[in-house]
Structures are given as C-alpha cells and as structure tokens.
Amino acid sequence: MQEIQKGLFTVQENKNLTMIGGVAGMLSVTSYLIIAFTSLPDPIVFFLAMMFPILGIVFLFSIKEYVNIWFPSHIANLAFVFGSLAFTVCAIMLSAQMAVQTGIDLSAKSAESQNLKLIKQSLRLIDLGIDVAWDMFISTYLVLFAISVQKLAALKWWGLALGVMGIGLMILNTMTFPNPPADSGYFDLGPFIAMTLMLLGAQMLRLGLKIKS
DSSP: OOOOOOOOOOOHHHHHHHHHHHHHHHHHHHHHHHHOOOOOOOOHHHHHHHHHHHHHHHHHHHHHHHHHHHHHHHHHHHHHHHHHHHHHHHHHHHHHHHHHHHHHHTTTTSSSSSHHHHHHHHHHHHHHHHHHHHHHHHHHHHHHHHHHHTTOOHHHHHHHHHHHHHHHHHHHHHTTSSSOOGGTTTTOOOOHHHHHHHHHHHHHHHHHHHHHH
C-alpha cells in the first residue's frame, strides 16, 4: 500500500473520517431505499428524504479526503464540488415534491379535485426538470470520481464501474429529456448506481479500519 501523504490531519483523524464516511454512505442509500419502497408518515419520510443528500455529502467528502491522503488530486476536489451540488439539487427536489404533494392532498378536501390535478401535473414538469439536473450533476461526479481513483488499487474498479454507469446515466437523461429514462422505455440505472454506492460505503468503512493509527 502507498505511503500516506502528510497533511493537516493526523492518521487517526483520517481513519475516523474514512470510517464515518463509509457508514454515512450506507445510511444515505438506506434512507433512499426506505422512502422508495415503504409507506411511512410524512414527517418521517421528509426526515429520511433529507438524510439521503445530507449523509451523501458527508460520504463524498470522506472519499475526497481519502483519495487526497494517497494521491492529492484537483480532480477529486472538483468531483466533490459536483457531488455536493448534485445532492443539494436532490434535497431541493425532494423537499419541493413533498411540499407540493402534501399541500395538494390537504387542499383536495376543500377545492375542486380536477383543478388540483391539473396544477399537480404542471408542477410535476418542474420536478422532472430538477430531477434531470440532479442526474446530470451526479453523473459528472461519478465520471470525475472514476478518473480521480485510477491510481488507487482499492478504489480503481469501483471508480470504473461507477464511471461507466455515470456516462450511461448522462446519455440516457439527455436522450429522454424532460422525462426520466425509465418512463421513456429505457433501462433505469438509478437502482444499480444506488446499490453500488452502498457497497462503496462498505468498502470505505473497510479501508478506514485498515488504516494503521
């Protein structure tokens, strides 16, 4: 294994950050899967929806720092910028979706449902536009991540897999704009990217445990 580069943080601090980041990555994807495949009260769904991007940013930060431990890289730093922007866009999208859904459901009790359906359909187009922006930014992150880890044997193949999926996601979203690829009859890469990121979180936890303090 390569020698750790000297920096502002101690080996123990880097070890802790890598482990915390790995756990954050797994919890981030877990929160996404829970809200995607379960039915829970709105406050819980909102909390989990926000934990997905918040913990995701912690995860990406730990990856950036881990890469910079071994091979300081501007590409790794740039990847983190795109990843953070992607998760910020995602947080805005999820919050807006839930606010619209909850607000319209409450208003349906005292207004004409047909008019509300038309409003909801129009607002859905806004959601789709933000959704595509999220996909394009996270795709860019995945490609930059792939480039930044090519000198790291422990992450090289993870980067290659995610980079290929990132390029595919970018192409599909461009082809089907403004609709999601899955709604246009194309393959949905989202679940595969999510599961790979969860496994990457486990890998980061393992790598953190291996750092000798």
